[in-house]
Amino acid sequence: MTNLSVRIRRLGLPRLIVHLSVIFIAILWLIPTLGILVTSVRDKGQITTSGWWTAFSSSTQTSAGRLGDPASARQEGTNYVITGSVFEAGQGGSVTGFGVRVQEPAAFPANQPADLGDGETLTINTDGSYVYTRTGPFEGSRGKRVYLSVSSPPAFTMDNYRTVVNAEGLGQSFINSLTVTIPATIIPILIAAFAAYALSWMHFPGRALIIALVVGLIVVPLQMSLIPLLRLYNEVGSFFGTSSKTYAGIWLAHTAFGMPLAIYLLRNYIAGLPKEIIESARVDGASDFEIFVKIVLPLSFPALASFAIFQFLWVWNDLLIAIVFLGTGRDQLVLTGSLNALLGSRGGNWEILTASAFITIIVPLMVFFALQRYLVRGLLAGSVKGG
Amino acid sequence: MASQILSAVGVMIVGVFVCALYYWLSDKILNLALPVRDGDVMQASRNLNRRATIRPWLFLGPAVVLLAVYLVYPVVATFILSFHDRTGENYVGLANYRWAFFDAGFRQSIFNNILWLAVVPAACTFLGLVIAVLTDRIWWGNIAKSIVFMPMAISFVGASVIWKFIYEYRGAGETQIGLLNAVVTFLGGDPEVWIAMPFWNNFFLMVILIWIQTGFAMVILSAALRGIPEETIEAAVIDGANGWQIFWKIMVPQIWGTIAVVWTTITILVLKVFDIVLTMTNGQWETMVLANLMFDWMFRGGGDSGRSAVIALIIMAAVTPIMVWNIRQANREQGGH
Numbered sequence: 028m029t030n031l032s033v034r035i036r037r038l039g040l041p042r043l044i045v046h047l048s049v050i051f052i053a054i055l056w057l058i059p060t061l062g063i064l065v066t067s068v069r070d071k072g073q074i075t076t077s078g079w080w081t082a083f084s085s086s087t088q089t090s091a092g093r094l095g096d097p098a099s100a101r102q103e104g105t106n107y108v109i110t111g112s113v114f115e116a117g118q119g120g121s122v123t124g125f126g127v128r129v130q131e132p133a134a135f136p137a138n139q140p141a142d143l144g145d146g147e148t149l150t151i152n153t154d155g156s157y158v159y160t161r162t163g164p165f166e167g168s169r170g171k172r173v174y175l176s177v178s179s180p181p182a183f184t185m186d187n188y189r190t191v192v193n194a195e196g197l198g199q200s201f202i203n204s205l206t207v208t209i210p211a212t213i214i215p216i217l218i219a220a221f222a223a224y225a226l227s228w229m230h231f232p233g234r235a236l237i238i239a240l241v242v243g244l245i246v247v248p249l250q251m252s253l254i255p256l257l258r259l260y261n262e263v264g265s266f267f268g269t270s271s272k273t274y275a276g277i278w279l280a281h282t283a284f285g286m287p288l289a290i291y292l293l294r295n296y297i298a299g300l301p302k303e304i305i306e307s308a309r310v311d312g313a314s315d316f317e318i319f320v321k322i323v324l325p326l327s328f329p330a331l332a333s334f335a336i337f338q339f340l341w342v343w344n345d346l347l348i349a350i351v352f353l354g355t356g357r358d359q360l361v362l363t364g365s366l367n368a369l370l371g372s373r374g375g376n377w378e379i380l381t382a383s384a385f386i387t388i389i390v391p392l393m394v395f396f397a398l399q400r401y402l403v404r405g406l407l408a409g410s411v412k413g414g
Numbered sequence: 415m416a417s418q419i420l421s422a423v424g425v426m427i428v429g430v431f432v433c434a435l436y437y438w439l440s441d442k443i444l445n446l447a448l449p450v451r452d453g454d455v456m457q458a459s460r461n462l463n464r465r466a467t468i469r470p471w472l473f474l475g476p477a478v479v480l481l482a483v484y485l486v487y488p489v490v491a492t493f494i495l496s497f498h499d500r501t502g503e504n505y506v507g508l509a510n511y512r513w514a515f516f517d518a519g520f521r522q523s524i525f526n527n528i529l530w531l532a533v534v535p536a537a538c539t540f541l542g543l544v545i546a547v548l549t550d551r552i553w554w555g556n557i558a559k560s561i562v563f564m565p566m567a568i569s570f571v572g573a574s575v576i577w578k579f580i581y582e583y584r585g586a587g588e589t590q591i592g593l594l595n596a597v598v599t600f601l602g603g604d605p606e607v608w609i610a611m612p613f614w615n616n617f618f619l620m621v622i623l624i625w626i627q628t629g630f631a632m633v634i635l636s637a638a639l640r641g642i643p644e645e646t647i648e649a650a651v652i653d654g655a656n657g658w659q660i661f662w663k664i665m666v667p668q669i670w671g672t673i674a675v676v677w678t679t680i681t682i683l684v685l686k687v688f689d690i691v692l693t694m695t696n697g698q699w700e701t702m703v704l705a706n707l708m709f710d711w712m713f714r715g716g717g718d719s720g721r722s723a724v725i726a727l728i729i730m731a732a733v734t735p736i737m738v739w740n741i742r743q744a745n746r747e748q749g750g751h
Binding site: 251 | 418419422425426429430433434437441445466467469470471473474476477478480481483484485486487488489491492495502545548549551552554555557558560561562563564565566567568569570571572573574575576577578579580582589590591593596625630633634637682685686688689692693704705708709712719722723725726727729730733736737738740741744745
């Protein structure tokens with residue numbers, strides 16, 4: 028570490044510029060996620076009227092109101108007066124200005140009488156109450172239309188989350204995601220670890236061929252498998268008279284697609300375990316099954332953890348396999364599928380989209396921050412060696 | 415809700431348990447079927463040998479079956495299907511390949527895929543290298559690295575929502591709630607519907623993948639940079655090389671192999687890019703790529719397995735050189751031991 032910083036200091040870049048560029052990069056990378064996090068807890072009305080970066084200051088929005096109709100006017104001396112509030116019941120905020128034309132919603136400041144001409148004077152107070160006076164009787168049958176600049180204090184709420192979890196079915200999708208992900212993470216580890224042990228410490232004809240096959244299959248695109256497997260699943264489903272979209276089906280699919288990388292990563296690690304330990308256990312009469320369960324599995328924990336994180340993130344974040352093998356019915360959707368469906372049906376409702384997106388990404392983010400070390404180690408084991 | 419969770423947990427336990435049971439039970443059965451008893455030494459040693467022959471295949475069995483059914487068989491089947499019609503029943507020769515050759519949508523997808531291949535791996539590798547060098551210099555570099563690495567954990571669909579919000583468009587004169595349009599109008603420009611601008615919209619989609627994958631490149635390249643022997647750099651300093659020369663002529667050549675690995679890994683990922691295009695545009699406004707075109711043909715009008723098989727084979731053909739290289743690399747490592 029220190030060596031490296033000494034070494035790079037010799038590159039001669041001024042330190043301040045380095046700090047500033049890294050700050051810039053970090054902000055650039057953080058802002059997109061921050062945007063949906065902030066938006067997801069904002070009030071629905073404010074999301075559409077001001078950018079999320081203004082969420083912590085009051086937002087000003089234009090709204091329209093109608094004054095009381097002429098019939099409600101009282102006569103005071105020679106003047107006719109209409110009073111009331113421009114806000115509907117429950118509407119909050121404070122008026123900063125008002126106007127009579129939509130282009131100029133802040134033509135007059137609040138709390139001061141504005142001369143509208145024709146003998147009319149209008150005062151709208153910050154709290155929305157108004158006094159509308161005319162030197163003669165009001166004409167027409169409808170109340171006057173006014174436009175308001177309303178400033179609302181920052182409003183944060185958890186309502187968006189309540190809505191998506193209950194009404195939009197994200198709660199169900201969350202459970203579906205867990206049901207898909209947990210077994211689809213554990214099963215491949217078990218199967219791949221046994222295979223990796225066999226490929227590292229047992230001798231049998233065809234071993235080199237299987238290793239080459241595994242390495243080759245790492246890069247086979249998923250797309251190659253989709254059509255034949257979809258047909259196969261439909262045939263198996265109709266043979267047993269059940270649906271072709273089952274949890275067992277998607278577990279097996281995820282297990283199989285993660286298998287080449289799993290075997291490759293675990294074999295790299297297990298083959299590197301000290302030979303003496305395994306040999307001496309053999310001499311003591313332990314069977315391969317016992318050696319695997321009692322010695323190899325515990326020793327391989329770091330590699331198993333690395334792969335588990337990969338597989339977990341990959342399965343949780345997967346969309347393609349889920350919609351092909353589990354279907355797109357409302358109660359079958361996993362989180363990514365739900366989010367994709369919401370993008371179609373709720374395209375402009377950012378309060379719903381941002382809250383849903385955050386629910387979708389929160390679990391992988393927690394896993395990421397808690398176990399980053401293992402993730403990095405796994406990446407290095409998988410990539411630097413040439414996979 | 416509670417019953418759902420309960421049944422989900424039950425289903426999970428059964429699934430994992432069945433799998434573990436196989437290994438335990440198959441080992442037990444093998445030992446019972448080929449007993450090793452004292453007394454008959456010949457029989458015992460023969461059975462021991464038989465066990466040693468069979469046991470690797472018990473351990474490998476599930477893995478080999480899964481690989482065969484889910485990866486090897488489909489490659490062959492897809493190849494055969496590509497010569498058949500939409501139902502997969504009637505042989506049509508090269509008709510699907512001819513269709514692909516003359517289809518405008520297919521050409522569009524190939525063009526876009528090449529565009530993605532040209533931009534994303536290069537951008538990720540370059541940015542990853544720059545960030546790795548910069549963050550290694552400062553005391554809070556690890557925090558910055560975590561931030562850049564973080565999008566790796568976010569799904570493509572989640573990232574698409576995140577960026578769609580940034581590209582959000584409101585009519586000119588309205589308050590822009592999308593960050594990009596807000597910046598553009600703040601600087602005096604006109605808001606644009608970014609994801610519906612043909613050609614350029616491809617780049618707006620690529621930004622999402624670059625945002626996700628740069629962290630990967632950074633982590634790996636950073637480790638490689640740390641592996642560079644101190645002496646080579648000292649020698650260059652003594653010879654009077656400046657920072658720029660040290661970086662390009664001493665450091666980069668030494669991590670060339672790692673750069674190639676990062677580049678190819680991202681290339682494979684780019685070839686399969688699907689979720690981002692599906693959620694952002696679904697291929698509209700000339701953003702279609704091969705994986706999405708294939709998905710489209712799988713289900714469009716009841717599905718056309720022949721045409722989608724051809725598209726899958728094209729993707730497969732593109733990764734084949736990388737596959738061959740990987741196998742040769744792995745074999746060489748084996749031979750070295």
